Amino acid sequence: MLYWISMKVKEIRPGAAVPGGIIRVEVEGLNGVTDVRVEIGEVEAAFLGASQNVLTLKVPEGVSESGVVVYQGQKKARRPLRLGRLLAQELHSVANPVVDDQGLIYCTFSGARGEKVPFSVYAIDSHGDKQPFLADIVNATALAIGPDGLLYISSRHTGTIYRSSFDKRLEKYAEGLGLATGLAFDGVGNMIVGDRGGTLYRISASRQTSVLCELEPSVSAYHLVAAPDGGVFVTGPTLSTQDSIYRVSASGQVEVFFKGLGRPQGMAFDPEGNLQVAASYQGRKGIYTFRGGSPEWTVAGPMLTGLAYSPARDRLYLVDSSNLFVLDLA
Structure with a gap:
């Protein structure tokens, strides 16, 4: 029997970031990390580290919206993140x-x-x-x-x-x-x-x-x-x-x-x-x-x-x- 496990972003540390900053995203319900993709402010983010529960990411340049979205297969989980911008x-x-x-x-x-x-x-x-x-x-x-x-x-x-x-x-x-x-x-x-x-x-x-x-x-x-x-x-x-x-x-x-x-x-x-x-x-x-x-x-x-x-x-x-x-x- 197959069970569908939902995915949830439990916490983002810290709660605010500017481009070039490194954040930790705690995720529940990942099925490995091989096909995980993350967007920060609608821009795809680079991974600096990944485990079953924690993703370490660099905030990219050009972010326009607040929030982090984690994708894996058909699953998607979102959590707010206050994002600064280059002035x-x-x-x-x-x-x-x-x-x-x-x-x-x-x-x-x-x-x-x-x-x-x-x-x-x-x-x-x-x-x-x-x-x-x-x-x-x-x-x-x-x-x-x-x-x-x-x-x-x-x-x-x-x-x-x-x-x-x-x-x-x-x-x-x-x-x-x-x-x-x-x-x-x-x-x-x-x-x-x-x-x-x-x-x-x-x-x-x-x-x-x-x-x-x-x-x-x-x-x-x-x-x-x-x-x-x-x-x-x-x-x-x-x-x-x-x-x-x-x-x-x-x-x-x-x-x-x-x-x-x-x-x-x-x-x-x-x-x-x-x-x-x-x-x-x-x-x-x-x-x-x-x-x-x-x-x-x-x-x-x-x-x-x-x-x-x-x-x-x-x-x-x-x-x-x-x-x-x-x-x-x-």
């Missing part, structure tokens, strides 16, 4: 993008060490129209919008922080900051700058500079995000495979918030106030969210360098070294 290309982001109150997204074209590129910062609208915004900053690295509503940019090449109005008037704001990379503003308006050589500086609104703390040097950049209590969270990839997120208090006390990430980079807070980081953990790349003590894999992606939310918190923008993606959350 802009030909960038070189090495840290978070930023979004202004009009919804424009700003990304760097950082360039190789000491390289002077035609344009250092681009402005991109919600439809993906990319326009040059600033030139003449060598190795533009981190971006932040200050309490004054102006755009601040660090240069790891010159150790300088630049300030720009949104009509593109550029000035030097602070100098002599080593390999200036990470950039954030604390709750009282002080600028925090990360010199990847091992120092965090605090610059007051009157431009007085002091050392906030010292940390293990980073091989690439420090990434900063201001904490609600007036401190900052800091990442800085090293040669270790077990990198940390540090929490630095307003008085400069350093503690390890979490250790065990691979190449942790840009950070942000989600709409519920949970810390998120672009990193690899246990071999899986993407965005991780801290709702408790351990990181939760939230968005699958390539090796992402940063993230930022829209003003309405209904869109998440993600960058890797050359692309800008958008994930609709509404």
Whole structure:
């Protein structure tokens, strides 16, 4: 006697992804894996691994619809998956993008060490129209919008922080900051700058500079995000495979918030106030969210360098070294 066994997609981890991300699809009712086919967003996906119960897949380029469909013979099973899309290309982001109150997204074209590129910062609208915004900053690295509503940019090449109005008037704001990379503003308006050589500086609104703390040097950049209590969270990839997120208090006390990430980079807070980081953990790349003590894999992606939310918190923008993606959350 033959029994017809239905097929069901039990779970997809994580629940959101952008092109280039790797997802795990748990399936019940497969009859082997030799004739299985999967579409993600109506585009056939490549298998990176397959077993009787779990399919490991890479999210393809050009996805247009959300959802995963598994086919085997006459059987078909579907499950929703929130999919991001490519918004802009030909960038070189090495840290978070930023979004202004009009919804424009700003990304760097950082360039190789000491390289002077035609344009250092681009402005991109919600439809993906990319326009040059600033030139003449060598190795533009981190971006932040200050309490004054102006755009601040660090240069790891010159150790300088630049300030720009949104009509593109550029000035030097602070100098002599080593390999200036990470950039954030604390709750009282002080600028925090990360010199990847091992120092965090605090610059007051009157431009007085002091050392906030010292940390293990980073091989690439420090990434900063201001904490609600007036401190900052800091990442800085090293040669270790077990990198940390540090929490630095307003008085400069350093503690390890979490250790065990691979190449942790840009950070942000989600709409519920949970810390998120672009990193690899246990071999899986993407965005991780801290709702408790351990990181939760939230968005699958390539090796992402940063993230930022829209003003309405209904869109998440993600960058890797050359692309800008958008994930609709509404």
